[in-house]
Amino acid sequence: MPRVLRFFCFTVFLLTVFGCHFASTDETGTTLKPQKRSDGWQVSSLADKNFDTNLLMNMMEAIEKGKYVGISSVLIAKNNELVFEAYPGKFGINDIHSTRSASKSITSVLVGIAIDKGYLSSEHEKVLPMFPEYEGKIAAWSEQKLDISLHHLLSMTSGVKGNESAMYHSDDWIKFFFDQPLVNTPGRAFSYATSGAVVLGNVITRGSKKRIPEFSNTYLFEPLGITEYKWPITNSLGSQGLAMTGGGLQLRPRDMLKIGQLYLNNGTWNGQQVVSKRWIEKSVYPHSVSDLYGEGYGYLWRIIERKINGKPLISYEAWGNGGQFIMVFPELELVTVFTGENYGKFPETEQPFELLDKFILPVFLKGK
Template structure:
């Protein structure tokens, strides 16, 4: 154990917290660099997997169906003349990263400096690419927040608070805004960051921008491991968990579900900097890792498989 914790401090120095649950119990918890169990961190693209959960809950409640066309939720959106691809893109395409876009590299600044991020993302959707080909997009994922807001009649934060955060006893974040690139980097680098980023229309981000504690992340992993049951209450259908964690798209050796990465017999929410919710159904184990922002952080999946699972299984 001492060797393991030394390894974290020496080779994975941006890790702030680790929580491990097995057989429905918290069996290990450790914090580094002055962090505690109460400190939230920006979980980066792990946010996408939270959005997957919320979409599943909305489907469970009858607000939408998985193969529904995205534009059904934006009746006032004007499709440019001659564009046909965008009209055939479905919620499933956005969830499985199989929607085409009109850019070669993601225009983050263009989208996040606009006054309507959902519309800016819709303007990039479609083009000459093929539907069904894996095409990982963070800005495009924001459209799903627009879908959720339209379908449920609630903000993403309110829907998440009512249906996910409160049942799991997770302290709901507050909305927070960024005005420019400086605000964006300040949010990424703030040691004690809190909140959930919203765009100028008060639509919460779907691809990044949510802050949670290490324990919160472990609870969400446990919810999936439990088949959607928490404290005896079914808050998410087991059908959605099955659907969202099976392979829907591929890119080389990488396989992807509905905003979850599929890793052989395990699956995970993975975020920049080394934020992870890792779920091993066979061993009934959940591992969550919260990390401070760091470009090109060392691979956490290797850390989990090589050093953590053998130690705690």
């Protein structure tokens, strides 16, 4: 795009999002102001809410000028309304985007729904007895593997050593998990294992007799008005075509935001109870401590404490490689979503942390 036209489009963006009352799009179809669409979101402008938007204007200018790279969407919901939406990259409002490991947090929702509906007895149900076909065939065998429960998979405390890169080259991702050596007694310490989240998806399928695409559509996506999504497929025994519940689910950013809003609203979306409040509370309780930054880890959700202008602020968050984030701030009635293209790049993947701390959260803390 010629630089003059890029400047014009960016200027229209600033005017549209922050000051005017009309919607506009650039030639890529990127929405420059939250539009009322038939997707269940109520929309409003920040200007109408009397928020000082100078910092958000500065954020978008910094992204436009290349200070922050690979940011493909930024969305904000406040008080159950979509109030900010920008797509500065090649992806637009209608495009689905990989959530990478943020998918794990959605898998947690699905496990909660399966328990709510009686397909699984509880999060304390043992895992290995659900897979009788592997009896006598598991490598690095230990009797302690019989103690691994859904709770351990959800809290990343199974004791199984994670080895994600090797999993992708194996021909059975479920058995791969059980074959890995134990590095700790189940329940004792945090050990990140994507393969454990893959097992959770198959557990749901075995309990409900529904494949993950059908289960998720019936009990989660359809109630949330999510119509566009794509589950990747795993390698599995007998080429069963099992959905990959450890990462890579593709969703529209607006629909990622719905997952965050669902958690903020204790499991309800537009008045419908989709997953129980009990499960939400369990999901965001710190059952373990991550070995990444020492943050709390719930049921496939990270519990983060930030300090903004010296004030602590708690959030629960879904994180994915490349810059995929769903972030829920209960105290502020706020949900933010980022998608990005910085796969395997650090610290670029974590640029949204600075965008939050420097540009977004101060706006809403001041407006409390």
